[in-house]
Amino acid sequence: MKHKQQITPPRWADWLLELYCKEEFIEEIQGDAHELFERRSEHSAFKAKARYVWDVLRFFRPQNIKTSKKLNSNFINMTRNNFKVAARVLWRQKVNTALNVFSISIGIACFILIGLYVKQETSFDNFHMEKDRIYRAWVKEVYADGRVFFNTHTPLPLGPTLAENIPEVEAIVTIGDNPTLVGRGDGRIADNFQIVTPNFFDYFDFEVLEGNKDKPLPNRSSVVISESYAKKYFGDKSPINEALPLQIDNETRDYIVSAVLEDTPLNSGIQYNILISDENNDLLYSPRMFNAWFSIIVETYAVLKEGVSPEHLSPKTKSMIKAQLGGMDPFDGAPVEDHYLVGFQPLQSIHLDPEVPVANYPVGNPQYVYILGAIGFLVLVIACINYATLSIGQSIKRAKEVGVRKVVGAQSSNLIWQYLSESLLIAILATFIGVLFTLWALPVFNQLAQTNLAFELNLETFTQLAGLTLAIGLLSGIYPSLILARFKLIKILKGSNLSAGKQLARKGMVTFQFLLTIFLISTTLIMKKQLNYLQSSELGYNYDAMVSVPLYSQPNSRGIGQMVSSAMENGKMLKSELSKHPNISDFGMGSHVFGTPGWWQLGFEASTGNYLQFDLLMVDPYYLDAFKIEMLEGVGFDPALDIHKTQGVILNQAAVEYFGFDNPIGKKLPGNDFGDHQIIGVAKDFNYESLRESVQPLVIVQNPIPILDGIMDTNSGDSVIPKLVFRYSGNSLAEVGMVLEKAWGGLFPGEELNFHFVEQNLQNQYENEARVNKIVTIATVLSILIASFGLLGLTILMVNTKVKEIGIRKVLGATPKTILGILLSQFTWQLVIAMLLSIPVTWYLMSQWLSDFAYRTAIGVDPFLLSAGLTMALVLIVIGFHAVRASKINPVKALRVE
Numbered sequence: 001m002k003h004k005q006q007i008t009p010p011r012w013a014d015w016l017l018e019l020y021c022k023e024e025f026i027e028e029i030q031g032d033a034h035e036l037f038e039r040r041s042e043h044s045a046f047k048a049k050a051r052y053v054w055d056v057l058r059f060f061r062p063q064n065i066k067t068s069k070k071l072n073s074n075f076i077n078m079t080r081n082n083f084k085v086a087a088r089v090l091w092r093q094k095v096n097t098a099l100n101v102f103s104i105s106i107g108i109a110c111f112i113l114i115g116l117y118v119k120q121e122t123s124f125d126n127f128h129m130e131k132d133r134i135y136r137a138w139v140k141e142v143y144a145d146g147r148v149f150f151n152t153h154t155p156l157p158l159g160p161t162l163a164e165n166i167p168e169v170e171a172i173v174t175i176g177d178n179p180t181l182v183g184r185g186d187g188r189i190a191d192n193f194q195i196v197t198p199n200f201f202d203y204f205d206f207e208v209l210e211g212n213k214d215k216p217l218p219n220r221s222s223v224v225i226s227e228s229y230a231k232k233y234f235g236d237k238s239p240i241n242e243a244l245p246l247q248i249d250n251e252t253r254d255y256i257v258s259a260v261l262e263d264t265p266l267n268s269g270i271q272y273n274i275l276i277s278d279e280n281n282d283l284l285y286s287p288r289m290f291n292a293w294f295s296i297i298v299e300t301y302a303v304l305k306e307g308v309s310p311e312h313l314s315p316k317t318k319s320m321i322k323a324q325l326g327g328m329d330p331f332d333g334a335p336v337e338d339h340y341l342v343g344f345q346p347l348q349s350i351h352l353d354p355e356v357p358v359a360n361y362p363v364g365n366p367q368y369v370y371i372l373g374a375i376g377f378l379v380l381v382i383a384c385i386n387y388a389t390l391s392i393g394q395s396i397k398r399a400k401e402v403g404v405r406k407v408v409g410a411q412s413s414n415l416i417w418q419y420l421s422e423s424l425l426i427a428i429l430a431t432f433i434g435v436l437f438t439l440w441a442l443p444v445f446n447q448l449a450q451t452n453l454a455f456e457l458n459l460e461t462f463t464q465l466a467g468l469t470l471a472i473g474l475l476s477g478i479y480p481s482l483i484l485a486r487f488k489l490i491k492i493l494k495g496s497n498l499s500a501g502k503q504l505a506r507k508g509m510v511t512f513q514f515l516l517t518i519f520l521i522s523t524t525l526i527m528k529k530q531l532n533y534l535q536s537s538e539l540g541y542n543y544d545a546m547v548s549v550p551l552y553s554q555p556n557s558r559g560i561g562q563m564v565s566s567a568m569e570n571g572k573m574l575k576s577e578l579s580k581h582p583n584i585s586d587f588g589m590g591s592h593v594f595g596t597p598g599w600w601q602l603g604f605e606a607s608t609g610n611y612l613q614f615d616l617l618m619v620d621p622y623y624l625d626a627f628k629i630e631m632l633e634g635v636g637f638d639p640a641l642d643i644h645k646t647q648g649v650i651l652n653q654a655a656v657e658y659f660g661f662d663n664p665i666g667k668k669l670p671g672n673d674f675g676d677h678q679i680i681g682v683a684k685d686f687n688y689e690s691l692r693e694s695v696q697p698l699v700i701v702q703n704p705i706p707i708l709d710g711i712m713d714t715n716s717g718d719s720v721i722p723k724l725v726f727r728y729s730g731n732s733l734a735e736v737g738m739v740l741e742k743a744w745g746g747l748f749p750g751e752e753l754n755f756h757f758v759e760q761n762l763q764n765q766y767e768n769e770a771r772v773n774k775i776v777t778i779a780t781v782l783s784i785l786i787a788s789f790g791l792l793g794l795t796i797l798m799v800n801t802k803v804k805e806i807g808i809r810k811v812l813g814a815t816p817k818t819i820l821g822i823l824l825s826q827f828t829w830q831l832v833i834a835m836l837l838s839i840p841v842t843w844y845l846m847s848q849w850l851s852d853f854a855y856r857t858a859i860g861v862d863p864f865l866l867s868a869g870l871t872m873a874l875v876l877i878v879i880g881f882h883a884v885r886a887s888k889i890n891p892v893k894a895l896r897v898e
Contacts, residue, residue: 007041009034010049013056020065029059050459100387101430103789104472106782107383108434111468113445114376114779116453121369124267124351128205130303133170135310135344137162137300138356142339143611144332149603152359153296153715156281156289157324158342159197162300165320168308173197173204174278175270176298177360179719181247182233182274185555189752190719193223193246193274195281195298203303204270211240211259220279223255229273230260246274249283250563252555266452269351271361293325293340294603294611294712299359302344310344317342330611367849368772371523375779378516379786384476385509386789387426420474427473431465448774450767507830514827514834514871517787519842520780521867526846526859527773533857534766540686541594541627546586546758547736548593549574549724549744552751561705563721564591564618570748571620571724577743583730584739588626591618591720594688595761598718602699602711606670611712614655614697617688618704618720621645624683626725634665634681637702645702647677653685655697669699675706690765691855725758733757784870788878823879831875835868 017030033055040048091097125131137158141149159172176195181188198217201208208216209227216224223244230239234257243254255276264271281290289295304310318337331339345356352366438455446453455461551571553563571589578584592599603613621637621644632653637644649669656664664679685695701707708714728736736755744753763770809818843859850856 007045007048009037009052013053017056017059020060022064025064029064046458053459097426099789100426101433103386103786104383104426104430104476105433105437106786107380108431108468108472109437109441110779110782111376111380112434112438112455113441113453114372114775116455117445117449117451118369118373118376120267120451120453121352121364124269124364125347126267127265128203128347130203130205131347133304133306133308134173134203134347135302135304136347136350136359137302138343138345139296140341140343141294141330141611142341144334147611149611149613150357151296152299152345152357154298154300155293155295156285156297157291157293159298159300161320161324162302162317162342165323166302166313166316168305168313168316169302170305171199171203171303173200173301173303174298175200175301175360176278176284178248178284180274181252181552182245184245184252185750188247188552188555188750190550190552190754191274193276194272195276195278195284197278200275203301206264206268206272207262209260209262210238211257213259216259216261217275217277218258220277221253221255222258222277224259224261224275225257226261226263226273228263230257244274246276248280269347269361269363292712294330296715301347304344310346313344365768365852367852368768371849372772372775372779375520375776375783378520379779379783380472382513382516382783382786384472385513386786387423387476388509420478423476423478424470424473427469427476430472431469435465445775448778449771510827511830511834511837513787514831515838517784517871517874518835518838518864518867520776520783521870522838522842522863523846524773524777524780525863525866526842527769527776527849529860529863530850530853530857531766531769531773534691534769534853534855535763537687537691537855539594539762540684541629543594543627543758543762545728546627547726547728547740547755548758548761549726549740549753549755550719551589551722551724552748553721560720564704567722568620571722573747574724574743575726577747578726578739581739583728583735584726585729586626586725586727588623588725589620589722590623590725591616591722592688592718593723593725593756593758593761594627595758595763595765596718597689597765598716599688600714600716600718600720602707602714604669604671604673604710604712607672608670612659612670614658614699615688616704616707617698617700618722619700619702620722621702623725624650624700626727629686630684632682632684634679636681636683644680647706648680648702649677649707650681650683650700651679652683652695652698652700654695655699656682658697669707669710671710674710677701677706687855692853694854784874788874820880824875827875827879831868831872834871835864838867839864 014030017033018026021029033052036055037048037052040051128134136152137154138150138152139154139158140151141147159174162169163172174197178193178195180191180193182191183189196217198215201216210230211224212218216222223246225233225239225244233239233244234242239257239260242257244257245252245254247253261272261275264273285297289297321340321342322335322337325336325340328336330336345353350356351363352369353363354366435457442453442455551567551574553570554566568589575587575589579587600616600618601613602616603611606612619637621639624631624636631650634650636650637648639645641648651659651661651664659670661667661679664682667679668674668677669679683698683700687695688698689696699707730736740755741753744751809822842864846859850859
């Protein structure tokens with residue numbers, strides 16, 4: 001629930017009022033404005049602040065303004081005159097002005113769009129009033145053999161134990177995420193619910209739109225739902241005090257809707273739709289789990305008291321762990337407090353902290369935020385450099401203007417301010433057009449980035465745009481204005497080469513442009529190369545045209561065994577119907593399907609005393625054959641053999657190596673508490689998870705009961721209820737949906753049908769990489785477009801400074817090819833230097849990015865050669881165009897003495 005906060009008027013507005021207002025009026029004006037602000041703030045803080053700023057501005061009247069030399073009429077008149085002259089100059093140079101405005105506006109639009117995305121990613125969970133005191137707890141188990149188990153899912157007893165033993169902890173909030181079925185009978189819908197402590201709303205500021213705002217979860221039978229879920233399950237009527245049936249502990253119970261929350265904000269790391277109280281924990285977990293320190297289940301958030309730093313809690317958490325686990329010996333005699341560690345992660349760092357494992361909800365990749373942020377900034381920098389180069393390219397034409405101004409007494413400072421006025425006008429026009437580009441491109445960018453960003457034109461936005469405009473105007477215009485203002489009068493009158501001595505700066509600019517262009521192109525090519533590698537790699541199974549259909553268990557099923565068994569029976573009925581179709585074959589059923597995260601992970605104590613973990617896959621005897629998974633040793637599951645169904649176990653190669661087997665066939669898993677089972681085969685390793693991860697130990701069974709008997713810990717982010725898979729060999733993908741709907745509707749008329757192509761699931765694993773690559777590609781194309789304007793400016797400069805040389809060479813018989821060589825020679829070394837500088841930078845940054853993938857392509861030299869080739873082609877096109885133009889200039893005009 002929202003906490004009250006003292007709202008005050010904007011300080012900068014008070015400062016502005018005190019700056020301009022006469023002393024005899026300020027007390028009265030400020031007092032009235034503050035009184036109005038307090039009244040308005042009771043309704044809307046934002047509107048109150050906006051109206052207060054307006055009040056300050058509307059009192060800016062001649063009778064209220066202090067007498068100040070800073071505001072004398074001469075300064076104002078001079079400034080107005082400078083902008084008037086600047087507008088005339090820009091109007092005369094329409095083409096040059098259009099190039100500047102267009103390039104900078106593209107840079108601004110790119111910068112704003114990417115800036116909105118970066119702002120959202122870096123502002124996760126900042127809207128909570130108590131954000132600075134909220135920390136997520138983590139646990140880490142460190143074993144002597146080098147194994148480390150680091151989790152942000154924590155044991156159930158951790159929260160109550162922290163609250164009881166650590167005085168600095170003000171409160172504990174836990175959040176669990178669980179699958180459920182919503183509804184009764186055949187009309188059930190598969191969904192998820194969050195189980196939280198009732199004080200969740202005291203520390204996390206999610207707005208209650210309707211219902212019990214003081215205590216949204218008043219009792220065990222209450223449920224809170226989001227606004228969109230209220231419409232999903234109750235339509236347009238109010239859901240308050242209505243029943244929402246949820247399946248918990250294999251039994252459907254009615255929960256009464258006590259409140260409706262706002263939909264989860266985009267920048268929230270905590271996601272919700274259905275929330276119930278943790279008073280229902282006894283329905284979900286066995287009594288043993290409430291004292292199980294090695295079973296990780298929920299996220300635990302600790303609210304620390306004011307001024308407490310989590311670093312100072314380490315000695316107390318160690319003492320707490322020693323008291324709780326001291327009677328056990330999980331670490332072979334080593335002190336338990338040194339090997340079972342408890343730590344805290346700040347709430348605001350969760351979304352972009354790759355060092356801490358993910359819990360209930362996915363987090364962002366900080367590398368992508370840094371990459372996109374840097375690219376947005378670089379595109380804007382390229383646009384600003386372009387203005388500088390284009391302005392310098394026109395400097396020769398303005399030399400006489402500078403000479404006339406100096407003759408009539410203009411000082412260098414006057415000239416600098418005059419030319420800065422031009423760059424500020426350019427920046428103002430570019431910002432306006434850039435904002436229009438942003439509003440036009442925002443829907444496309446949202447679709448591309450899979451987000452819902454909004455660009456609000458409010459007071460804060462206008463202030464930021466004003467600052468951006470000022471920065472662009474000053475930074476892009478300062479160098480050209482200094483060059484123009486420092487032209488020597490005697491050299492102007494003699495007609496000397498005014499660009500002498502400026503070669504180093506110009507070469508530096510063109511080298512920097514080439515460097516950025518090659519860097520962006522090569523980065524895009526390497527990312528694309530890795531993405532292609534991920535999508536084309538051999539995964540160890542055949543997923544072509546494979547379809548996955550999640551199954552449902554019978555409503556009266558009790559326990560995981562009955563639920564799996566009844567879902568398998570439903571799968572057999574569906575298989576019988578679908579097998580009648582000639583284009584459908586290769587049926588199988590399994591608890592998980594490739595391309596979906598959250599496979600069932602189990603942990604046990606090995607006979608050697610070590611704690612070991614593996615993933616478990618439950619299948620029918622046809623699943624491995626459906627995907628054409630290769631067996632290296634032993635045999636696959638034989639549907640005719642009951643012993644395979646009840647006791648058969650298949651390992652992958654990674655599991656054989658992990659468990660230390662030399663010859664695994666006929667042996668058992670290395671634990672003392674497993675039921676009757678035997679290893680009948682070894683499957684060749686296949687990548688059932690993303691290629692970011694190496695292949696983990698996998699145990700494949702038809703009957704999980706013997707394995708579950710020996711398990712200490714279990715964790716799954718995906719439902720273990722089986723899915724039916726089959727291969728479609730027809731030509732019309734739409735036919736799959738029609739055939740499925742007909743068969744499904746006849747068998748399960750009240751159940752919701754869902755199906756997915758396995759290939760699409762596999763591609764979705766790399767959706768973030770694909771999105772970022774598209775954004776980087778578009779930004780690279782825009783930067784190349786902008787860079788071409790820069791090259792245009794530089795070429796104009798070269799042509800302007802070599803007009804007479806070109807004229808003399810033409811008189812002596814020079815061809816356009818010769819002139820092209822002259823102009824091209826000005827850029828050759830800059831291009832070579834830029835390429836050499838870009839290689840180590842790009843190599844290092846892309847190596848860091850590729851290190852996130854267990855399977856990755858080699859960077860190679862081809863991206864650098866191709867990027868350099870593309871940049872060279874760009875140079876040849878731009879310079880070639882101007883070389884042809886320069887070759888057509890009448891040498892008489894070029895050599896004429898004016």
